[in-house]
Amino acid sequence: MSQQKSLKVPGRYDQIRLICEFVAEGAKAARLDEDDIFHIELACDEACTNIIEHAYGQENSGPIEVTWxxxxxxFTIIFTDQGQSFDPDQVPLPLSTQELQNLDNLDDLKVGGLGLHFMKKLMDEVIFAFDKEKGNQLIMxxxx
Amino acid sequence: MAIKVESFKRVDLIEVSGRIDSSNAPELDETLKQLADQDRHQLVLNLSQVDYMSSAGLRAIVTALRAAKKSGGNVHLSQPSDRVREVLELAGLHTLFQIYEDDTAAVGDF
Structure with a gap:
């Protein structure tokens, strides 16, 4: 038996918690455990932050739709936005532990790209799809 | 998220509790920046009561670490919760910080 629920909210940071709680509710219904639910919330948080910061470029520039x-x-989560599409392959990889240890100057440390890294680490599959009519879709x- | 700052002679103890995400990480960032602006560069961040932290929170504490080290100081982490430890490890950033099991050790090591 399959189950599905959707939510549409304005693309704002203060809506991220609501999205996380909405998805957590689905994850509980799927009988995922507490650790998995934390990981899913974190992946959704990072996904929403990326949509606001990179797809829309700022808050209040368009909606975020999420379906579980x-x-x-x-357990599948689909995010849809109407912002700019982006190429996930262009996101720089975070530094490895070895690279961090060899870092002479902390100024060289960029903490960008972590969101995508978290999503990939925390979820079993992460797929980006771009469609002119539907908008950007992120499937986790x-x-x- | 709640932030409490306690200032000692040489060290500031910042206790953060609750959830740190993109909506409130700028508030933590601002608190830590204000301390740096007041030439307070020896900071202890107690993260024992943080039950959730996204990469936005990580960015705030790494920014503080960078600023503190530039001025000859440091940011010590005291009793990070399991969730915080997990996020630090996930990002591979746990090796950047000195982590302590209690505030006394974290403050005393400056």
Whole structure:
């Protein structure tokens, strides 16, 4: 049996918690454990922050729509926005522990790119899709 | 999120509690910047009561670390919660910070 729910909110930082709680509710319905739910919330938080900062470029520039789906094998989260599409391959990788230890000057440390890194680490699958009509879609999957 | 700052002679102890995300990380960033502006560069951040931190929170504490080290100081982390530790490790940034099991050790090591 599959289940699905959607929510649409303005693209603002103060809406992120609401989105996280909405998705957490779905994750609970999918019987995921507390650690998984924390990971999903964190991945959703980073996804929303990226949409506001990179797709829209600022707050209040467009909506964020989020849908969660449960089926026999997956808990799937789909984010849709109408901002600028971006190429995830262009996001620089965060520094490795080795690179961090060899860092002579902390000024060289950029803490960007962490959001995408978190999403990829915390979810089983992360897919970006760009469609002129639907807008940008980010699909994140946690296997059940 | 709640922030409490206690100033000692040489060190400032900043206790943060609750959830740190993009909506309130600028508030933490601002508190830490104000301390730097007052030439307070020996900071202890007690994160034992932080139950959630996104990369926005990480950015704030790394920015503070960078500013403190530039001025010969440091940022010590005291009792980071399991969730904070997990996020630090996920980002690979745990090696940048000195982490202590209590405030006395974190303050005393300056």
């Amino acid at each position: 789906q449960i089926n026999a094998h997956n 999957i946690k296997k059940l």
